Amino acid sequence: MDFLELQKFMHGKEGIISYMEHAVPYKVKIIEKNEKIYLHNQLAVVKSGYILERTNSLNKDIVDIDVPGDLLVGLNKNANKLVYTSYRKTKLIIFDIEELFSFLEEKELLSNFLFYLCECLDKKATFLSLVSRSKPEDRVKQVIGKLSSSDGELPFWMNKKLLSELSRSSIQTTNEIINKFTEAGLLNLDSRPWKLNSSILKDDNSVVI
16 A cells, blocks of 8 residues: 555545555454443444443443444453443444554554544543533533534434433432423423433533523
8 A cells, every 4th residue: 555545545534444444354253232342452443333432440340432433442351340242233343453543553643543543432431420510400411412423313213211321310309400491491301312301511511491
């Protein structure tokens, strides 16, 4: 691959992932709904579907959801407290970490990829930290903002139970907050999928209520 071809793949922040898919061998795995995924010295890219990510920290479950384009990393399944479970039928492409890193190092792209990976992990950690420190109403706003499309639609599979898990709020508290948003005309639960009033979405998909 010459420089111009490489530039074609490297355009944009996710270009290195496109390049990896083009140049590095990988396995395709289809995960059925509610099936657990164990990664051992592997890195996966979510191509379609949704993955629930649970981490046990200080005897508390921290729950997040991975959407298409997100990266999943598994180093040692026996020591890892991180559990991936498909929330819907999901397609993954899976790379062997040693093979991937060896290839990227040979192409002098390993530092680029590690920087991108650190950015992704930092963004996730920042979001989870923000959710953990916020009041219940703000936690619900943050989760809704993260998962909303640019026109305010939430994923069709969103429900109050999952929203309560992701926002670390009780179902009762989540219901009260959602009802408050609905009564104010900010959220439509009668539509499927749920839809936010797009006027309350910022450019970065944070919610202003």
